Amino acid sequence: MSDDLRTPLYDLHVELGAKMVPFAGYAMPVQYPMGVMGEHNHTRSAAGLFDVSHMGQVTLTGASWDAVARAFETLVPQDVLGLGDGRQRYGFFTNDAGGIEDDLMFARRGDDLLVVVNAACKGADIARMRSALEPQVTVTELADRALIALQGPGAEAALAGLDARAADMRFMDLTDLDLADLDLNGIAVWASRSGYTGEDGYEISVPAAQAEALARTLLARNGVAPIGLGARDSLRLEAGLCLYGHDIDTATTPAEGALMWAVQKVRRPDGDRAGGFPGADAALAAPARKRVGLLPAGRAPMREGVAIYASEAATDPVGHVTSGSFGPTVGGPVAMGYVNVDHAAAGTALWGEVRGKRMPVQVATLPFVPANFKR
């Protein structure tokens, strides 16, 4: 534990009674005294504050927006060029085999691109961007900024009470640059209306030195409680969102991962800027297996690694679970995983083998809990 890095909020987590665990090289709060179930339910009904400062924040700058966007499009299958100022998108780096090297959020701030990547991948991601894009584009890791997510139906009121402009933002909007950054109790922040819980909310980039003051300010707002990684995982699972390294990885393609919604038409095979990113053909090719939601019929959770069969007696599996747990909002077990495409239709009855016993499970549409975004 002593080798783990600490985010600027480490001391606050400890003060709040968090149970700290190693995660992606950082000491992170897995839960607070409220507990995973309570924290999950609190986020769905009020507002939760998450420390996501372990994630990598990177800016790409160049001669113009056009230059930056076109450069970034050589690494991702998303429409970067068409991104409006102050808007954000979900995307992923692909490899030469069409697999996913990491998933990410990217946002346009004027002529710059702000990229947020997973903690476990950030070293490799930054190296990839530097090697592919420099010197035309400058890649800068914002190691001196923390990232705080405020999620839940109470997030807007909590933030708008500090700066009323927060209420004017819509899902996947950034702070309106024409109106300057949000001012939260004297702290200038960049915010986007986004998150990883299926709830409305914000992700707030703040200078590391002011992160604790901001977190304390937010926690003092009505209905805001600190939430750990445990609930973050059950919230994102119910929302049908992928956890990199589990639901998607270097060996799964965007098509297999059911992420074609995040590949805009202009980058698909018939589009004006088709291809041009690593593994383009393989990444978007019709898959033999697909990521689906899986709803176990009984009470037993089907966790990562559980083999999925087409029948109670079949010898060869047709898939496996990549994330599975108890969904507190669903009130029962929920899972996602990969199954062969001929078993991937919603409603297909399958079997999962848990501790040597086959149990019924049904292919379900994602998300398990409807999204609650403010569009």
Add this chain to the structure above:
Amino acid sequence: MKFTEEHEWLRDEDGEMIVGITIHAAEQLGDVVFVELPEVGTVVSKDDEVVVIESVKAASDILAPVDGEIIEVNETLVDNPGMVNDDPQGDAWFFKMKISDPSQMDEFMDEAAYQKFIA
């Protein structure tokens, strides 16, 4: 009440041994969401996996603390797994055993020794 290093408790009730998990164990597990109990009549050996318990975080096994036979299980836990968090050393017992070798109880701790063990 006796305690094991596996964080189980055993309480002798008229020669039958009631088994559950300690408050400390329940706190460590977090919110329990699923309990799978053994069949009544199962003959078990010490350290056999007899109960599966799942929290929001992970699955864990509860081991038979001694040799014996399962003579009753607490079916209410199946529908109300959260009881394990609410009253682990009371209503949320898991099973009752008829034990084969009472001398196996000798190694277990009393409450004071267990508190020291987890401190």
